[in-house]
Amino acid sequence: MHAFNYHRPSSVNDAAALAAKQAEGKLLAGGQSLVQAMKLRLASPSDLIDLGAIGDLKGIKVDGGSVSIGAMTRHAEVAGSAEVKKAIPALAYLASQIGDRQVRNMGTLGGSLANADPAADYPAAVLGLGATVVTNKRKIAADDFFKGLYETALQPGEIITQVSFPAPKRAAYVKFKNPASRFAIVGVFVADTGKGVRVAVTGAGPSVFRVADMEKALGAKFAPDAVAGIKVKADGLNTDLHASAEYRAHLVTVMAKRAVEAALK
Amino acid sequence: MTAPQTQFDPASARFGASRTQKRIEDDRLLTGKGLYSDDRTFPGQAWLVLVRSPYAHADIASIDVSAAREAPGVLAAWSMQDLRADGVGHIPFPPLFKQADGSPMEAPPRTPLAEGRVYYVGQPVVAIVAETREQAQDAAELVMVDYQELPCVADPRRAVQPDAPQLWPGAPGNVSAEARYGDAAAVDAALARAAHVTELALHNQRLIAMALEPRCSIGVAEGGRVTLYTQNQTPTGARDMLGAAFGAKPESFRVVVGDIGGGFGMKTGLTPEDALVCHGARKLRRPVKWRAERSEEFLGAHMGRDQHYAAKLALDRDGRILALRMDMLANFGAVPVGSTAIIPLALGPKVQTTVYHVPAVDYRIRGVLTNTMATGAYRGAGRPEANFLMERLVDKAAREMKIDPAELRRRNFIRLEQLPYATHLGDWYDSGDFGRVLERLLAAADWKGFAARREASRARGRLRGRGLSVYLEWTGAIPTETVDIQVDADGTVTVFSGTQAMGQGLETTYTQLVTEVLQIPARAIRIVQGDTDRANGVGSVGSRSAFVGGSAVVAAGHKVIVRGRELAAEALEAAAGDIEYRDGRFRIAGTDRALELAELAARQSERFIRVSATETPSAPSWPNGAQACEVEIDPDTGAVELARIASVDDIGRIINRMIVEGQVQGGIAQGAGQALMEQAVYDPESGQLLTGSLMDYCVPRADQFPPMANAFEEGIPCQTNLLGVKGCGELGTIGAAPAVANAVLDALAERGLLHLEMPYTPEKVWRALRGGR
Amino acid sequence: MSAVPDRVHMTLRVNGEDQPVSFAPYKTLLEVLREDLGLTGTKHGCELGECGACTVLVDGEPLLSCLELAVDCEGREIQTVEGLASGTELHPLQAAFADHGGSQCGYCTSGMLMTAKALLDREPAPSRERIKEAISGNLCRCTGYQQIWEAIEDAARVMREGKE
Numbered sequence A: 001m002h003a004f005n006y007h008r009p010s011s012v013n014d015a016a017a018l019a020a021k022q023a024e025g026k027l028l029a030g031g032q033s034l035v036q037a038m039k040l041r042l043a044s045p046s047d048l049i050d051l052g053a054i055g056d057l058k059g060i061k062v063d064g065g066s067v068s069i070g071a072m073t074r075h076a077e078v079a080g081s082a083e084v085k086k087a088i089p090a091l092a093y094l095a096s097q098i099g100d101r102q103v104r105n106m107g108t109l110g111g112s113l114a115n116a117d118p119a120a121d122y123p124a125a126v127l128g129l130g131a132t133v134v135t136n137k138r139k140i141a142a143d144d145f146f147k148g149l150y151e152t153a154l155q156p157g158e159i160i161t162q163v164s165f166p167a168p169k170r171a172a173y174v175k176f177k178n179p180a181s182r183f184a185i186v187g188v189f190v191a192d193t194g195k196g197v198r199v200a201v202t203g204a205g206p207s208v209f210r211v212a213d214m215e216k217a218l219g220a221k222f223a224p225d226a227v228a229g230i231k232v233k234a235d236g237l238n239t240d241l242h243a244s245a246e247y248r249a250h251l252v253t254v255m256a257k258r259a260v261e262a263a264l265k
Numbered sequence B: 001m002t003a004p005q006t007q008f009d010p011a012s013a014r015f016g017a018s019r020t021q022k023r024i025e026d027d028r029l030l031t032g033k034g035l036y037s038d039d040r041t042f043p044g045q046a047w048l049v050l051v052r053s054p055y056a057h058a059d060i061a062s063i064d065v066s067a068a069r070e071a072p073g074v075l076a077a078w079s080m081q082d083l084r085a086d087g088v089g090h091i092p093f094p095p096l097f098k099q100a101d102g103s104p105m106e107a108p109p110r111t112p113l114a115e116g117r118v119y120y121v122g123q124p125v126v127a128i129v130a131e132t133r134e135q136a137q138d139a140a141e142l143v144m145v146d147y148q149e150l151p152c153v154a155d156p157r158r159a160v161q162p163d164a165p166q167l168w169p170g171a172p173g174n175v176s177a178e179a180r181y182g183d184a185a186a187v188d189a190a191l192a193r194a195a196h197v198t199e200l201a202l203h204n205q206r207l208i209a210m211a212l213e214p215r216c217s218i219g220v221a222e223g224g225r226v227t228l229y230t231q232n233q234t235p236t237g238a239r240d241m242l243g244a245a246f247g248a249k250p251e252s253f254r255v256v257v258g259d260i261g262g263g264f265g266m267k268t269g270l271t272p273e274d275a276l277v278c279h280g281a282r283k284l285r286r287p288v289k290w291r292a293e294r295s296e297e298f299l300g301a302h303m304g305r306d307q308h309y310a311a312k313l314a315l316d317r318d319g320r321i322l323a324l325r326m327d328m329l330a331n332f333g334a335v336p337v338g339s340t341a342i343i344p345l346a347l348g349p350k351v352q353t354t355v356y357h358v359p360a361v362d363y364r365i366r367g368v369l370t371n372t373m374a375t376g377a378y379r380g381a382g383r384p385e386a387n388f389l390m391e392r393l394v395d396k397a398a399r400e401m402k403i404d405p406a407e408l409r410r411r412n413f414i415r416l417e418q419l420p421y422a423t424h425l426g427d428w429y430d431s432g433d434f435g436r437v438l439e440r441l442l443a444a445a446d447w448k449g450f451a452a453r454r455e456a457s458r459a460r461g462r463l464r465g466r467g468l469s470v471y472l473e474w475t476g477a478i479p480t481e482t483v484d485i486q487v488d489a490d491g492t493v494t495v496f497s498g499t500q501a502m503g504q505g506l507e508t509t510y511t512q513l514v515t516e517v518l519q520i521p522a523r524a525i526r527i528v529q530g531d532t533d534r535a536n537g538v539g540s541v542g543s544r545s546a547f548v549g550g551s552a553v554v555a556a557g558h559k560v561i562v563r564g565r566e567l568a569a570e571a572l573e574a575a576a577g578d579i580e581y582r583d584g585r586f587r588i589a590g591t592d593r594a595l596e597l598a599e600l601a602a603r604q605s606e607r608f609i610r611v612s613a614t615e616t617p618s619a620p621s622w623p624n625g626a627q628a629c630e631v632e633i634d635p636d637t638g639a640v641e642l643a644r645i646a647s648v649d650d651i652g653r654i655i656n657r658m659i660v661e662g663q664v665q666g667g668i669a670q671g672a673g674q675a676l677m678e679q680a681v682y683d684p685e686s687g688q689l690l691t692g693s694l695m696d697y698c699v700p701r702a703d704q705f706p707p708m709a710n711a712f713e714e715g716i717p718c719q720t721n722l723l724g725v726k727g728c729g730e731l732g733t734i735g736a737a738p739a740v741a742n743a744v745l746d747a748l749a750e751r752g753l754l755h756l757e758m759p760y761t762p763e764k765v766w767r768a769l770r771g772g773r
Numbered sequence C: 001m002s003a004v005p006d007r008v009h010m011t012l013r014v015n016g017e018d019q020p021v022s023f024a025p026y027k028t029l030l031e032v033l034r035e036d037l038g039l040t041g042t043k044h045g046c047e048l049g050e051c052g053a054c055t056v057l058v059d060g061e062p063l064l065s066c067l068e069l070a071v072d073c074e075g076r077e078i079q080t081v082e083g084l085a086s087g088t089e090l091h092p093l094q095a096a097f098a099d100h101g102g103s104q105c106g107y108c109t110s111g112m113l114m115t116a117k118a119l120l121d122r123e124p125a126p127s128r129e130r131i132k133e134a135i136s137g138n139l140c141r142c143t144g145y146q147q148i149w150e151a152i153e154d155a156a157r158v159m160r161e162g163k164e
Helices: A012-021 A034-039 A075-080 A082-087 A089-096 A101-106 A109-115 A122-129 A212-220 A224-228 A245-264 B010-017 B066-070 B080-085 B133-140 B184-193 B235-246 B272-284 B294-300 B342-350 B383-401 B405-412 B434-444 B447-459 B506-518 B545-572 B597-603 B657-676 B731-751 B762-769 C029-036 C092-100 C109-122 C128-134 C146-163
Strands: A005-007 A025-028 A047-050 A060-063 A066-070 A132-135 A139-141 A146-148 A160-166 A170-177 A184-192 A197-202 B046-052 B058-064 B074-078 B124-130 B144-149 B175-182 B196-207 B216-222 B225-230 B253-257 B288-291 B304-315 B321-333 B360-369 B463-472 B481-488 B493-497 B525-528 B579-582 B585-588 B594-596 B608-615 B624-633 B640-650 B708-712 C008-014 C017-023 C055-058 C061-064 C077-079
Touching: A012 A025, A012 A047, A025 A034, A060 A082, A066 A082, A066 A109, A075 A089, A075 A101, A075 A109, A082 A089, A089 A122, A089 A170, A089 A184, A101 C061, A101 C109, A109 A122, A109 A160, A122 A146, A122 A160, A122 A170, A122 A184, A122 A197, A170 A245, A184 A212, A184 A245, A197 A212, A197 A245, A212 A224, A224 A245, A245 B762, B046 B133, B046 B272, B046 B294, B058 B124, B066 B074, B066 B133, B074 B080, B074 B133, B074 B272, B124 B133, B124 B272, B175 B184, B175 B342, B184 B304, B184 B321, B184 B360, B196 B383, B216 B272, B225 B235, B225 B272, B235 B253, B235 B272, B272 B288, B304 B383, B321 B342, B321 B383, B342 B360, B342 B383, B383 B405, B383 B463, B383 B731, B405 B434, B405 B463, B434 B447, B434 B463, B434 B624, B434 B640, B434 B708, B447 B463, B447 B624, B447 B640, B463 B731, B481 B545, B481 B597, B493 B506, B493 B545, B506 B525, B506 B545, B545 B579, B545 B585, B545 B594, B545 B597, B545 B608, B585 B597, B594 B597, B597 B608, B624 B731, B640 B657, B640 B731, B657 B708, B657 B731, B657 C146, B731 B762, C017 C029, C029 C055, C055 C109, C061 C109, C092 C109, C092 C146, C109 C128, C109 C146, C128 C146
Parallel strands: A005 A047, A025 A047, B046 B288, B225 B253, B321 B360, B493 B525, B640 B708, C008 C077
Antiparallel strands: A060 A066, A066 A160, A132 A139, A132 A160, A170 A184, A184 A197, B046 B124, B058 B144, B074 B124, B175 B360, B196 B304, B216 B225, B216 B288, B304 B321, B463 B624, B481 B493, B481 B608, B579 B585, B585 B594, B624 B640, C008 C017, C055 C061, C055 C077
């Protein structure tokens, strides 16, 4: 790792002020992607602004029809939260499927979203539930948040503070894991929100995306066979050593069908 | 040709008590007190970091290290030119093999740093030494190398084509070495008269050893010479090669090895990094340490397997094998290591016919240079590949001929009355009852209950398949070890062995042997390995440690008693013939006049008794076994799950059951890993390693295995060594890959598929289920 | 840009003891444990958070010490393999690993033990599948894992009986 200045602000405002001052600075959440990149010398920030001491960024609140989760809340807390399990079991389940125990004890919701890894799990829940990403500057609707490969709507120095997930009528997440990395080769989050159905796919493309045809079919009939015949196009999907675009396109259908089955259980 | 003599001593059957004894190693390894090379820190230690080639094949037009040399904390920056100026040469490979025209094997020499040209991605080009690792890494970024890229080739099938890029002038057509075995005319004739010929082309894919401990070496100038602190299965060999690389006497180096975090064959011989830290110590007179990053382990540690086969198996109408023809291209990589050639050219062929009687064979094996990291010893080393080919051929033949796969195997086993059995390569199988092992396995695996389990799987929407493998290992490369035992005046009994523990519990196993021979408590016994000043030998490779090393330990123990009897006779003023030994005491028979071992040692002028024993088993041993595997396949995704695994192994006598079970289970995990998920892949165009991290190279995890049922056939001791042991380190791996493969193909058979290449990744299986589309 | 401080000084609480320590701020917890506190039982495996060999407990939870900055650990309870035994008495997990052959080369063992401890501290009677899932982030290349989960099952039993 290259040397850097380490900062540990105790408030979001302080963190934002530091970030504004240090053009080459980086915000540190759980550290699993950033510290790894720094060790590989792929990232060399001049300053590291550790968000770990900011109490406001932590915690889970269930309020009426929604679950608000602080950006620095660890995956393990979400997976283990009785409140989340009760309000949005699919969200707790998704968190329990991220990486392994060590990863879930380190990784944070905000870190995952800001990093926007194409194979990360959380983006599927955020987009699938139509969540709202709250930053120190504004509220961003899930549909406007993910912009592409490792790209989000966040501006320089903008800090995710929490994410508000509306509780759906029923929902489920099913993931086909990369056997080596345990990231999603394809993960599908299906939510029947009461006002409509949302289907979000992670792992398959450069960024998480919705499948309008499936949403429409499920809106008409929320049943596995409603999506069984709907194929997404392979064009533009990811191809790597583990899965071709064609195979990923196929898995989207299989995982969507299984997610609907799981949501109905 | 005469059969080897019997050395097995039935009186040593007590060593085959098969007891489980807790491991002595665990006192330190379970409490964080192990001493691996990275745990050592020396005063004044500097760090070495390497600049590695980003290209698979390129001429080095120039290297500029001037900026790196000026960087903070930098002590030195070397290219091969600098090393040459200091008299450093290359690390030799053993001159054992020839090309087709009889000239010696040729390949680019293994210089510690690339000289003029790079041959594979990850080849070391420049070494930086600095006060800290970070400073050395910073300086490495300042090194300027001007590469002029050359066309490259990563696949040996491409490399032998006439228009392929050429790696080395001395190896025309990229064929570095070639071996032929058998009788081509006899095989031609057998193929002509065969009722059935099964043909198979397959690739035994390249693997990465992935020992959890990354390599780490430290060179330290001590007392006028250099000590290499490292992890190495063959410390004496490493020392001797240091001598060769530096043009110095081997004794001007010492190699010290502590605990090793897994070896699997990869931590053998000498590496460029070892040579470089030693050069650093000589040149800078400071301890110089290098620790591999995980990516360097992927790129720059030798890999395993990577052989392409075309084979034909001729059978008569009843499914009896008439002949085997095998033509193999072994991917050597670019710059061979010590074990590169011997594995495909010599070790694999030894067991190519495995447990079957094959009247005629014809093998052609070519070792091919490609722009990839060298292949070399990795668990099994040639024997998994040979057994995999045979078990796939036999299984395919059974399906084609509509004969039950167990029955086809039964018809072809070497029978008891054929033992000792002379092989086509001039070896003798001394013992084994392959039919008995198979029948025991079929019972243990509930082979007959499969149909019901398949129905249950089907009801859950899953395909189920079952697979068998029967297999044979060969062990005993360089079948000699020398062991010294010293008895000190305080009663400590120290065993010095040149074999090398790397996780297989040798301290415990050897201690058990000594407690039995000398009838003394384990707490009095010390096992010394891993220090070329104190013990030398071949080291631990190819499952030889108990077979050769253990036999030498027992022989040395017996020698302690013989020598002790003479010394006790003098001390007690009696005839040696009247002295009896029991429980650590020499006693004049029928009297109460006796001396403890310690007392006897104390009476010597040196205040110790030391003996040395060299033991050479009369012939290799042939561990063998059978495995059964069942898999379930999700037809929607192609994902394969291991459902059941059972094994029955004949490893001769068992010294410590817990240890051998662990060896077999760990071996099975590596073999199943090869079948289902592991593959090192180079991009055929660029020669870049596509599986350069644990994110892409898939290593088996805890949640991927069902409980394994592992049994042993203990009634067939090896005849060629004192202990009757056969070796157990590699059998699990050898048997698992074909058992899993045959199970996957059984599940896919209803779709008419007769072969599919490993690893059986979900997409590959999904495509196979769709008829290859 | 302000100059990067060479070293930070702080007190880390490791295995129940406060340890004053001074280190470069970019060091990971793994590096500080091994290089500055002499606790070499925790291992460098991949240094990228992918193998689990560096697992330690921080506030009772298993973390990857190779990705955790040491500066982030002030005021937190750090447990390593060196703190597992009570004096000369092995922790039931260590004893069970010895009984069942749960360690071969020993390199993954520290991380494996710590992950298992976190599991059993929270769940005294985990199912076999739960154990396998819990240790699925800890790679072992020697054992095939069976003797490891057998050991953890046995240790769980011993620990439950000890509490009765």
